[in-house]
Amino acid sequence: MDGIVMLTRDLSDLNREYSRSKMGCNQSSAVQSNGIKEEPAGSKQHADETEESQTLERFNKTLMTRLQAIANDPPAMPKPLVEGDPRMMLIPSLFNCEQTLAELKEKPLPADSVLIVTYLKSGTHWVWEIVKMLHKRKATADNLPKETAHMEILPPSVIKEVHGKELQEYVTHFPMWTLPSQSYSGRKLVYVYRNPKDVCVSLYYHYMAMSKANPTGFPEMPFEAFFGMFLGPPEANLMGTWFDHVADFWDNFRSNPDILCIQYEQMIKDPEGEIKRIDEHLGTKASENLLKEIAEATSFTTMKQAKAQSEKHLEIVFKGTMYRKGKVGDWKTHLNDEQNEKMEEAISAWQSKRAEPVPLMFEI
Numbered sequence: 001m002d003g004i005v006m007l008t009r010d011l012s013d014l015n016r017e018y019s020r021s022k023m024g025c026n027q028s029s030a031v032q033s034n035g036i037k038e039e040p041a042g043s044k045q046h047a048d049e050t051e052e053s054q055t056l057e058r059f060n061k062t063l064m065t066r067l068q069a070i071a072n073d074p075p076a077m078p079k080p081l082v083e084g085d086p087r088m089m090l091i092p093s094l095f096n097c098e099q100t101l102a103e104l105k106e107k108p109l110p111a112d113s114v115l116i117v118t119y120l121k122s123g124t125h126w127v128w129e130i131v132k133m134l135h136k137r138k139a140t141a142d143n144l145p146k147e148t149a150h151m152e153i154l155p156p157s158v159i160k161e162v163h164g165k166e167l168q169e170y171v172t173h174f175p176m177w178t179l180p181s182q183s184y185s186g187r188k189l190v191y192v193y194r195n196p197k198d199v200c201v202s203l204y205y206h207y208m209a210m211s212k213a214n215p216t217g218f219p220e221m222p223f224e225a226f227f228g229m230f231l232g233p234p235e236a237n238l239m240g241t242w243f244d245h246v247a248d249f250w251d252n253f254r255s256n257p258d259i260l261c262i263q264y265e266q267m268i269k270d271p272e273g274e275i276k277r278i279d280e281h282l283g284t285k286a287s288e289n290l291l292k293e294i295a296e297a298t299s300f301t302t303m304k305q306a307k308a309q310s311e312k313h314l315e316i317v318f319k320g321t322m323y324r325k326g327k328v329g330d331w332k333t334h335l336n337d338e339q340n341e342k343m344e345e346a347i348s349a350w351q352s353k354r355a356e357p358v359p360l361m362f363e364i
């Protein structure tokens, strides 16, 4: 517990340091010759930064409280998230799935909100930033970690508390079948999926970053063991299996006009084109120029740099980066022939169960 207290202090220092460095740039408001105080040009920016810094402070406190609650009363494992459905088993983690689902049953997401649904490591951060930029009509990144809008970690009521307002962009890894339909009905959704081979590799590094922060909760393991888990049963995977997640979307939700389906690989191939599709789906009516600017501002290299500071706020649970390589086909340097064969068999068996196979625009 001492470690948690120390980290709380570190995170508070980080917040103060961030606020001070930003304020130093645009703090002073000019006094005109008639003595009237003029609003400085950067005052809107200053207000946004103060709001951000307060959000971060509240986020850090919430994270600590959640970690302490888990340490005091670890959740029993494993049990189905939705009673009688073994496709997603709750396992002890930072996640707060049950409260989120209970809240979603009672109260829908705000009417003008957008929900981004993905399996882990499929491009969630990327699409979240794009949607935020489309909403604010500005191609600039904020300093907030995605986890401040992540519904498994923070239930909607807590997200509202952390941000001090209703949010317009939410993210979740909940499979579609677990989400109460009344919570998102009439809202716009974006579903993103990615080659499971690259997801598996990306998730391994994510897991190892969690292991660095919490070696007891997430014991270090070689890739081979992790690969076995990825192809294993739902209870071996944090949010159920990739196969069930994508199959459920494809079989049951793909024809819902409120849900736009995107593939990570297509985003890599034609980011501007895919951002335009998101813009059209949300009705945000961005100009061609803004679409171009957003594509640039959300490119992997720019994003990695822009979000570096925000990643420090996750160090208590994740010691690494969410912006690792951002490439298609990194699996080729990780999967050996035998693993590749196993994965391909699993994909073929899974595809053969679909009336219409899931389009996979990647080399398998």
Ligand code: A3P
Residues within 6 Å of the ligand: 118, 119, 120, 121, 122, 123, 124, 125, 126, 198, 201, 202, 203, 205, 298, 299, 300, 301, 303, 322, 323, 324, 325, 326, 327, 330
């Ligand atoms: P890698 O680990 O393969 O690099 P998620 O956001 O769902 O957690 O997914 C993370 C994956 O998306 C990581 O993949 C990360 O590098 C990649 N990613 C994040 N932002 C990206 C961007 N702007 N462009 C391309 N890939 C991005």
